[in-house]
Amino acid sequence: QQQVKQSPQSLIVQKGGIPIINCAYENTAFDYFPWYQQFPGKGPALLIAIRPDVSEKKEGRFTISFNKSAKQFSLHIMDSQPGDSATYFCAASEGGGTYKYIFGTGTRLKVLA
Amino acid sequence: GAVVSQHPSRVICKSGTSVKIECRSLDFQATTMFWYRQFPKQSLMLMATSNEGSKATYEQGVEKDKFLINHASLTLSTLTVTSAHPEDSSFYICSARGLGEKLFFGSGTQLSVL
Numbered sequence: 001q002q003q004v005k006q007s008p009q010s011l012i013v014q015k016g017g018i019p020i021i022n023c024a025y026e027n028t029a030f031d032y033f034p035w036y037q038q039f040p041g042k043g044p045a046l047l048i049a050i051r052p053d054v055s056e057k058k059e060g061r062f063t064i065s066f067n068k069s070a071k072q073f074s075l076h077i078m079d080s081q082p083g084d085s086a087t088y089f090c091a092a093s094e095g096g097g098t099y100k101y102i103f104g105t106g107t108r109l110k111v112l113a
Numbered sequence: 114g115a116v117v118s119q120h121p122s123r124v125i126c127k128s129g130t131s132v133k134i135e136c137r138s139l140d141f142q143a144t145t146m147f148w149y150r151q152f153p154k155q156s157l158m159l160m161a162t163s164n165e166g167s168k169a170t171y172e173q174g175v176e177k178d179k180f181l182i183n184h185a186s187l188t189l190s191t192l193t194v195t196s197a198h199p200e201d202s203s204f205y206i207c208s209a210r211g212l213g214e215k216l217f218f219g220s221g222t223q224l225s226v227l
Contacts, residue, residue, distance in 0.1 A: 032214045034215070034216070036218075041204075041221065041223065042220050042221060043117075043119065043206045043208075043218035043219050043220045043221045044157070044206070044218045045218065046215060046216070046217065046218075049214075049215070089156065089157070093214055095214060099145060099147075099210050099214055099216070100147070100159060100162065101147075101159070101216060103156045103157045104156065105155070105156045106154075106155070106156050108154075
């Protein structure tokens, strides 16, 4: 119930490609869904986040697509660059004052030059 | 933007010693901070929630006597790993809640216990 399932585990794309990372959840009480980017040896950095009342959100080259009925959301990276090579985590928060995040298992993205 | 500073970035200690890790919110007040543990190539596992001026709330399976958390001010939370052992070696990350539900993370501390 509390899990957030993330796929794929790893992903390799060519420069300019559009990697897509998917996440699925079960808990309908989740109401905030952020994506984080993490480089080796560093803490995660917030990329973009969405709430269930919106089906899509874009910030720069990053887009979140959200399907409330399917309880799924995905991250698309447009015009990917080698500098985007990192591990990406989706997360879900139940809100309600706890602000506890449940993280997905992570996707290691490699963008080839 | 919101900045969370975590120190030290790397620490090596002998088995049986205690290690303190600091987490500071530099440009905002954080009533709530979180501590995570991350093993190589794995996800972040929440260890505890730290609220300013009150006792930390630990997740199931986390030893509160082993991992002491103090949140004495609105900008500082500390995690002390007491009597560290090699199995405590890990990457520890803090985060602080900013406006709304956004969490901002520190840069992490790599703990190696010999």
